[in-house]
Amino acid sequence: MTGPSGVGIGWRPEIAGFVAELPGLRFVEVVAEGIPASGPLPPGLTQLRERAVTVVPHGVRLSLGGAEPVDPARVAHLAAVAQRLDAPLVSEHIAFVRAGGLEAGHLLPLPRSREAVDAVCANVARAQAELPVPIALEPIAALVDWPDDELDEADFLTEILDRTGALLLLDVANVHANARNRGTDPLALLDRLPLERVAYAHVAGGAEHAGYYHDTHTDPVPTAVLDLVGALCARRRPPALLLERDGHYPPAAELRAELDALAAAAGFPAVT
Numbered sequence: 001m002t003g004p005s006g007v008g009i010g011w012r013p014e015i016a017g018f019v020a021e022l023p024g025l026r027f028v029e030v031v032a033e034g035i036p037a038s039g040p041l042p043p044g045l046t047q048l049r050e051r052a053v054t055v056v057p058h059g060v061r062l063s064l065g066g067a068e069p070v071d072p073a074r075v076a077h078l079a080a081v082a083q084r085l086d087a088p089l090v091s092e093h094i095a096f097v098r099a100g101g102l103e104a105g106h107l108l109p110l111p112r113s114r115e116a117v118d119a120v121c122a123n124v125a126r127a128q129a130e131l132p133v134p135i136a137l138e139p140i141a142a143l144v145d146w147p148d149d150e151l152d153e154a155d156f157l158t159e160i161l162d163r164t165g166a167l168l169l170l171d172v173a174n175v176h177a178n179a180r181n182r183g184t185d186p187l188a189l190l191d192r193l194p195l196e197r198v199a200y201a202h203v204a205g206g207a208e209h210a211g212y213y214h215d216t217h218t219d220p221v222p223t224a225v226l227d228l229v230g231a232l233c234a235r236r237r238p239p240a241l242l243l244e245r246d247g248h249y250p251p252a253a254e255l256r257a258e259l260d261a262l263a264a265a266a267g268f269p270a271v272t
Contacts, residue, residue: 004240016044024271032057037080059092066096111146112156136199138169141177141215154192171202180213200240217246
């Protein structure tokens with residue numbers, strides 16, 4: 001199995017035709033919960049697999065940061081999707097989405113506490129025991145911090161990665177959003193993260209609203225995020241970068257331009 005490489009894009013049914021026509025595409029990411037564990041795959045994905053395009057399942061519902069153990073059925077589904085797609089790895093978020101039987105419907109940030117580290121590591125270990133491939137963990141964007149944080153972002157992430165042996169899915173847009181909203185330096189975070197553990201990176205657009213930067217996935221990628229991609233690659237270029245778009249899809253020419261800009265910022269070949 002070949003890991004993700006170069007510039008990719010998040011596969012969504014709404015842009016399946018556009019993705020299918022990208023001549024240099026080598027990898028895509030799919031929302032794991034949207035792929036059936038059995039039965040026919042979405043036709044667009046079948047065609048990509050026939051072209052030897054790497055497909056990475058990206059989970060959004062495991063709730064690895066929850067106090068409760070991960071749901072075995074959800075882990076089993078992620079494992080089955082990875083096998084169906086012949087994926088080299090899967091990815092999920094360092095976040096929680098449910099507690100006490102209640103579903104939040106959103107990815108929620110954890111307090112950066114020792115107790116939270118223990119909970120994440122325990123759930124990652126439970127998932128790793130059932131998954132047929134490695135898992136990459138993605139820190140999320142957060143508008144605020146919990147008041148009882150014991151660790152800063154770099155120490156929190158590094159301890160989780162060290163204890164679990166997991167890979168890192170570094171979302172450059174999230175790094176920008178968190179630094180913008182916290183008033184911190186994104187480059188200082190990059191300098192302290194174990195960049196050699198990055199399996200691939202996300203890039204997405206966002207927008208300012210009411211004094212906060214929101215990681216929307218529906219707006220163009222701002223120059224500041226592309227500049228941060230360049231800064232990341234100057235330190236250690238990840239094997240692959242992926243453009244995320246989730247709604248309000250622009251015309252094909254604009255999407256191609258975003259992919260070209262991402263390739264140029266990273267020094268990767270264009271896929272368009």
